[in-house]
Amino acid sequence: MTARGLIIGAPRSGSGKTSVTIGLLRALARRGLRVRGAKSGPDYIDPGFHKAATGLPGVNLDSWAMAPSLLNALAADAASDAELIILESAMGLFDGIPADKGRSGSAADLARLYGLPVLLVLDVSGQSQTSAAIAKGFATYDPDVRIAGVVLNRLGSDRHRKLAGDAIEALGLPVVGAILRDPTLSIPERHLGLVQAEEHADLIAHIDKLADMVERSLDIEAIIDLATPLAPGAGDQSFALPPPGQRIALAQDAAFTFLYPHVAAHWRAMGAELVPFSPLADQAPDTTCDVCWLPGGYPELHPGRLAAAANFLAGTRRFGETKPVHGECGGFMVLGRSIEDADGVTHEMLGLLGHATSFARRKMNLGYRQARLAAPCPLGAEGSVIRGHEFHYAQTIERGDDTPLGEISDGQGNPLGSFGGRRGHVTGTFFHAIAKG
Known part of the structure; x- marks a missing residue:
């Protein structure tokens, strides 16, 4: 089994990409697809939600902390055991540190390295057509990072969706989802990020609620069609941390x-x-x-x-x-x-x-x-x-x-x-x- 992959990106933290990712993972799993979640960068909380949504372990793919051979090995292992890999960006899509090419720690590094398309989640609260300018910036900022589709988040009305969506689609970017504002969909946070998955008393019920939102608001078949084969280069585990004992x-x-x-x-x-x-x-x-x-x-x-x-x-x-x-x-x-x-x-x-x-x-x-x-x-x-x-x-x-x-x-x-x-x-x-x- 070799998976296809897709990156969920956004302009910044707090745009709603985690809720979209968890809901999409659950919705795909409920359809009988073998789907796994991945997270760019050093996030140790979101993989727990990915596992809860899919039943399969999440994985971190960190282009700065992991040597290319280890990165490839982990990506290949995930791809060998799934039909789809949904990779959630940390922070903003291009956010990393100044570093050698391809080793900034950003999700954009992974988009370039593996040729994965990006589904851009835009929080359009407080704006309408201006969201098209943001989408165009993402689409043209780096020619090696392909924005394949857009999800509009935190919409106030159908008119709001039409104003923002029509402006974005006029650029040639498909809008494959439109989510109305709903504060009950938020995941609780604390000082180090989201409250951990295992601490939610009604975790599965909340994840299913996110999946219901995704099925109601996103064109899931169109999103599946956006994904492309994830075929990492040669890799090995020589840079993995050895076990400290038997x-x-x-x-x-x-x-x-x-x-x-x-x-x-x-x-x-x-x-x-x-x-x-x-x-x-x-x-x-x-x-x-x-x-x-x-x-x-x-x-x-x-x-x-x-x-x-x-x-x-x-x-x-x-x-x-x-x-x-x-x-x-x-x-x-x-x-x-x-x-x-x-x-x-x-x-x-x-x-x-x-x-x-x-x-x-x-x-x-x-x-x-x-x-x-x-x-x-x-x-x-x-x-x-x-x-x-x-x-x-x-x-x-x-x-x-x-x-x-x-x-x-x-x-x-x-x-x-x-x-x-x-x-x-x-x-x-x-x-x-x-x-x-």
Whole structure:
């Protein structure tokens, strides 16, 4: 089976492309098509919605963080197991960082690389014919990125649809969907993006509501016809993150969720076993595991429960006496001495590293990162270069005296100094690893 693909793009975040993508994925799956979702860039929340809509794992395709061979391998794997791939753009279609050609991290890179057409979602609230100027800009900005169709979102009336739609179609761009304003279709958000899929009490009901909207408002057959074959070049997994152990104790609950699907899939493909446990349920890592991994998530929303989880705290401390424990972002916060919550209350954490963090004194940290490891750890061997990103609002308010994990730079190679911490078998960092550099 070799899939055809289509990119869902928009001028900016908040245009409605996630709702369109989820609804379209569900509508296609309800028709019996084997469809998979993909996400450009370092988004660890949307793939969960893609999986819920289709029943098949989502995947990140990141042209900056992933070497071309790994990008091709992941795209080929997704295409081999589906009839259609719907790839959702992060932010605006052309948004990335200044980088070598084809490695900006934008969805436009993937459109060029794989020759995939783009379905442009335009929020036309507050405008009518002006939307045609925006569509024309997208259609002509880069001749190697083809805008194949347009969906008008947040329309106020049939007249609004006619004014905007006729102006766009006069350019030769087909309008294949028109969605009326409906605030009940919005997906709840919080400080790191959408509220996670597994936290929605009526998730499937909401996804089905989005699919009903798509079936009512979009020409699904025309959209299927827009898709073109996804045929990646030669690829391999040599730049994938190797499993940090044979048996990996993986924290997994509402406080610890941010592990990229491609990372977990590669670990399993290499023969590793992931053994989940829930800190919020006061579970400790399985003592038969080789390594404990605390991924990112939202511990800042649950610090009281974590501080009261005596079995989790004691068991993880014992584990770290003899075996590696690694924490990313939220996991790094929990490895420290304490977390100050949004109300300024301090909660004791594991204390396996010496830093303390605060969610009361918030400051956004966002961007691609390149890290060089100063010592072997669950991320890789000494001297390894790892590509990933940071996205958090919590700040380090006490650094402690742990040895840095290595040196880090931004996505353009500008040095940012040392990062993370290591003490004995324990390592951690705010940095989310995506692939080897």
